[in-house]
Amino acid sequence: MKYKQTKRKRRWIWVLFWIVLAALLAGLYARFVEPNLLVVRRLSFQAQGIAADCRVVFFTDTHFGEDKSVDSAKQLADRINRLEPDLVIFGGDLLDNYARDREQLDLELLRQQLSNIEAPGGKYAVWGNHDWGGGAARIYQEFMESFGFRVLKNESLLLEAYQLQLLGYDDYLTGELGGQLPAFAEGVFPLLVAHEPYTAQLLSGIPERALMLFGHTHGGQVGIPWIARRILPPGSGGFVRGLYALDDAERSAQIYVSSGIGTTRLPLRLLSPPEIVCIDLQPE
Numbered sequence: 001m002k003y004k005q006t007k008r009k010r011r012w013i014w015v016l017f018w019i020v021l022a023a024l025l026a027g028l029y030a031r032f033v034e035p036n037l038l039v040v041r042r043l044s045f046q047a048q049g050i051a052a053d054c055r056v057v058f059f060t061d062t063h064f065g066e067d068k069s070v071d072s073a074k075q076l077a078d079r080i081n082r083l084e085p086d087l088v089i090f091g092g093d094l095l096d097n098y099a100r101d102r103e104q105l106d107l108e109l110l111r112q113q114l115s116n117i118e119a120p121g122g123k124y125a126v127w128g129n130h131d132w133g134g135g136a137a138r139i140y141q142e143f144m145e146s147f148g149f150r151v152l153k154n155e156s157l158l159l160e161a162y163q164l165q166l167l168g169y170d171d172y173l174t175g176e177l178g179g180q181l182p183a184f185a186e187g188v189f190p191l192l193v194a195h196e197p198y199t200a201q202l203l204s205g206i207p208e209r210a211l212m213l214f215g216h217t218h219g220g221q222v223g224i225p226w227i228a229r230r231i232l233p234p235g236s237g238g239f240v241r242g243l244y245a246l247d248d249a250e251r252s253a254q255i256y257v258s259s260g261i262g263t264t265r266l267p268l269r270l271l272s273p274p275e276i277v278c279i280d281l282q283p284e
């Protein structure tokens, strides 16, 4: 009897040992390995209204600062250029906390690295909540423009070579998503970009042929489904990461929510690796 009890006790000690070891290894991986990865998500769409093949590279939520060194911007620019994009679009949250990190941030090095990004069809960006907050609002637009990114704030422009209408929206949490928003053009392909996915639920009249790109959620950072859903930041609109349809209809606008590149609050990523998104838009 006593022998059986000892055996059971030993078994539980082993189970506990393996659980603690697995948690420790997962923690080390989430802290030191996954945040430094960079994967490419590839998508392709039959884009109704578009006049020529167009490759869009979308990256977002870099959160350069205390936990994301500006040195990593070289790898980012190289990976983007290797994809040979026509357009490059940034989805906001360039710096994690400008006020906190400004003494250590080498903005000149960041400018040099990101200015190497090449896109013959243009480079564009929108505002994120971290671009408005932490004192970054004073520098964000000027800084992005200094290396060739045009910042769109409730604006649209027609890229005639592709017959693509690019619509960029202000950050809804900290900016001003209101007033006179740009109208959707007839007969061209609408590509909408904003930081927070909840923006999709605030806009009206989105054409069913549209594609919308968002960031903000970081895929929950810890991408274990029931944890991720519970720790999503305000403005996520219930989206975590990946491809969604705007509504249940068979033909419906498409949404892609990127898990982005950097981290905020906790320097951890688990099952939600940093990503850049490569989207091939093709005429129907």
Ligand SMILES: [Fe+2]
Pocket: 061, 063, 093, 128, 130, 216, 217, 218, 260, 264
């Ligand atoms: Fe972010």
